[in-house]
Amino acid sequence: MRRFFEAAGLVVSIVTLTSCATMSVSSHVQRGIDFTRYRTYDLGPADALPTGDPRLDRDPFFQDHMQGAVVRQMAAKGLEHSTSGTPDLLVHYHASITRQIDVNRTDREHGYCYDENCGVRTVEFESGTLVLDAVDTRTNRLVWRGWAQQAIGDMLDNRPKMARRIDAAVARMLERLPVGRIDAPRRDVGTGER
């Protein structure tokens, strides 16, 4: 019983914090290779790893939308979707959901408090991570990994919202993939972006 109260005290409230809703995007990259030689790609075999949330496991809506978003963004970068023969790159994705805890630091920094004692408000939220991997088919090595993390809240119950979030996440991740047209937007690789 005491443990229950401790847990209840920890999870004071489940609210959507604006700080949690910010999408965090970054990437790792294989250095010292020429990414301009990659011109074709295909989507790798479907990911069989569990997502951490049964609502998302083998969800055809999610998988279709995810693949569609990758195909659109890769086309926008000037890469050719090769479904016959060996492509230069295989792109895999993985989605996972974990429970995370946040505290009301932002509010306190600005001198606001939720109560007279200026107590700490702790919130538990579901954090979603989308990972995109690009594998060189000649070496079978990972040459780039991008990810996007965000509190997902009620997204699993809201299909249009999920679709918009996937589009935004895939676009921002693939902005960081250093391939394709010269005029494609590029960012410094390997620097954290919040």
Add this chain to the structure above:
Amino acid sequence: MQRSPGLTLSAAAPVIALAFLVMTAAGCATLHVNSYAARGMDPARYHTYTWSPTDPETTGDPRLDSNQFFDTRVRAEVDDQLAARGFEKAPASGPDLLVRYHMSVRQKIDVPRIDPTDPQDHGEVGVYDAGTLLIDLVDPRTDQLIWRGWAEGSMEGEIDSQEAMERRIDRAVTKILDRLPRTQ
């Protein structure tokens, strides 16, 4: 939500910003390192090693699961540090030692001690990603763990920057293997 009495934005901001900076800096720098050798075992009696074949394990952070950039860096740094301590990387057959590592990340809540004499000290409670890197040396003949070393510290913001992650790996591996005696 209400405005807290006696804590205005203009007065509190520099203090809290400073406290936050100090806390963040301390959190990044702190690395707890420990190790133990199995009873009666002296890792310095072993001379050659090879990497243990391992199945992919989950780390608790999807950014690091099956991340070859992370994996390559850890192995390269362990190889360097073992070489610096006189250990020799052996061909796949007949090494004295098998080396394996495991990385895990989980969220921790940091509750700092509050100075009761300081009315401004509200104690900034924070959450951060705590990482543990573990290095095992195993005797392949007996399958017994000979030596285990680990480093624990905050990975907050360190994974999103590849350079920061690599520096963190190098420092953790070096500090762990600093505790390993030189081979005789």
